[in-house]
Amino acid sequence: MTLIESFTLMLALVYIASQLFWGGHQYGALVATSTLVAAVAVSMSPMLLLGLLLASLSLMALKFAKPELFVSEIRINPLRYWLQHLLALSILLTAIHYTVYHLLLAHYGDTGVMLRPNVLDAFLPIAGGIELRAITQFGYFDIQHPAAVVMLAAVLLTGLLCKRAFCGWACPLGLAGEYLYKLRTRLIPGEYNPPAWLDWPLRMIKYLLLAFLLYVVIGMPAQMLPHYLGGEYHKVADLKMATFFTSPGTITLICFAVILLLAAWRKQAFCRYLCPYGAALGLLSLASPLKIRRNPQECVKVAKGTPCSKCTRACPAGIKVDELTTVHSDECQACLRCVAACPRKEALALGLANGKRLSHRGLAITLLIILFALPMLAYLLGYWESQTPEAMRLYLMQHLDKIGI
Ligand code: SF4
Numbered sequence: 001m002t003l004i005e006s007f008t009l010m011l012a013l014v015y016i017a018s019q020l021f022w023g024g025h026q027y028g029a030l031v032a033t034s035t036l037v038a039a040v041a042v043s044m045s046p047m048l049l050l051g052l053l054l055a056s057l058s059l060m061a062l063k064f065a066k067p068e069l070f071v072s073e074i075r076i077n078p079l080r081y082w083l084q085h086l087l088a089l090s091i092l093l094t095a096i097h098y099t100v101y102h103l104l105l106a107h108y109g110d111t112g113v114m115l116r117p118n119v120l121d122a123f124l125p126i127a128g129g130i131e132l133r134a135i136t137q138f139g140y141f142d143i144q145h146p147a148a149v150v151m152l153a154a155v156l157l158t159g160l161l162c163k164r165a166f167c168g169w170a171c172p173l174g175l176a177g178e179y180l181y182k183l184r185t186r187l188i189p190g191e192y193n194p195p196a197w198l199d200w201p202l203r204m205i206k207y208l209l210l211a212f213l214l215y216v217v218i219g220m221p222a223q224m225l226p227h228y229l230g231g232e233y234h235k236v237a238d239l240k241m242a243t244f245f246t247s248p249g250t251i252t253l254i255c256f257a258v259i260l261l262l263a264a265w266r267k268q269a270f271c272r273y274l275c276p277y278g279a280a281l282g283l284l285s286l287a288s289p290l291k292i293r294r295n296p297q298e299c300v301k302v303a304k305g306t307p308c309s310k311c312t313r314a315c316p317a318g319i320k321v322d323e324l325t326t327v328h329s330d331e332c333q334a335c336l337r338c339v340a341a342c343p344r345k346e347a348l349a350l351g352l353a354n355g356k357r358l359s360h361r362g363l364a365i366t367l368l369i370i371l372f373a374l375p376m377l378a379y380l381l382g383y384w385e386s387q388t389p390e391a392m393r394l395y396l397m398q399h400l401d402k403i404g405i
């Protein structure tokens with residue numbers, strides 16, 4: 001595991017322990033800290049130990065600079081803002097590390113100076129899907145990109161348990177879209193949302209893209225799975241994906257331009273219209289027991305007869321929260337902006353049908369546990385690092401153009 005991966009992993013896990021502590025769950029914090037220290041000890045990985053030390057120091061520095069993130073009454077929007085930005089920064093640094101690693105490999109061969117950041121295999125959803133199928137159908141565990149299936153499983157699990165909180169709280173693409181939208185509204189003020197008759201078919205595009213990806217994964221004949229997973233294309237699937245961005249063709253450039261324009265055009269347009277991950281999470285979120293629930297007796301619209309629709313106005317997905325008692329929409333990203341905007345604490349919350357609520361802190365902790373504890377466990381079980389030999393990776397890199405499926 002690279003230093004950036006170890007640092008991010010440890011930062012998230014130490015932050016979970018600190019949030020449990022500040023949330024009043026001292027025993028939970030103790031259990032989390034003990035588990036974390038035990039995991040580092042069992043792994044005997046100097047990189048994880050270094051990551052743990054750096055993460056602890058960084059969180060102390062963050063506590064000094066941003067004390068509002070470490071109080072029992074932490075607010076919703078700053079918590080989400082910091083999580084989104086820290087995760088995006090981590091992905092950016094990892095992408096830089098990945099680039100330098102391949103430049104070093106291409107120019108100097110296997111120097112052993114840098115490790116490959118396996119977490120970027122999270123950007124191989126098709127490979128992850130095929131690996132998941134091979135595991136469930138044949139008990140065949142891929143060794144070229146094990147992190148792909150671990151991260152796919154983690155992200156899908158967040159959909160089942162936390163709705164689309166991955167989109168609202170963790171996805172760096174969603175965050176980039178938010179900035180593009182803000183930039184556009186500064187330059188060209190105004191909302192240009194499509195009418196409902198156009199919005200609905202546009203939303204279906206992401207489901208069509210998801211159907212296509214599923215067709216690729218499920219449509220592959222069973223006897224082809226081991227052949228594909230042992231083949232050259234799969235070994236360099238990450239490099240093929242990287243080439244897609246570093247040497248884009250005309251059609252790719254047009255697609256990028258459309259995506260950027262869409263993201264600038266309306267809030268969450270990429271998540272809403274195009275992202276197949278968002279589609280998968282949207283479908284899974286329908287089964288999630290957690291929903292945004294409004295208590296009409298507490299809502300000032302009913303309780304005081306006062307007009308109020310702050311929740312609806314705050315919702316980036318355009319959901320009419322003030323007219324619903326339960327938000328079932330597949331577009332709800334559990335971002336909790338509606339809850340943050342609501343003037344009555346008892347009126348609106350994320351919770352279960354039996355009335356039990358999950359606080360924003362609880363949601364953030366659950367999300368981080370799924371996204372980071374699962375990779376940690378996979379790492380401890382020896383199912384995280386790619387087993388492709390560096391010499392083979394270099395050879396395949398040099399013949400990348402000739403490698404096809
Ligand atoms: S309903 Fe609330 S939690 Fe869901 S997307 Fe809208 S603002 Fe976010």
Ligand code: SF4
Pocket residue numbers: 294298299300301308309310311312321322341342343344347348
């Ligand atoms: S913001 Fe709160 S009080 Fe206002 S309409 Fe929404 S749920 Fe009711």
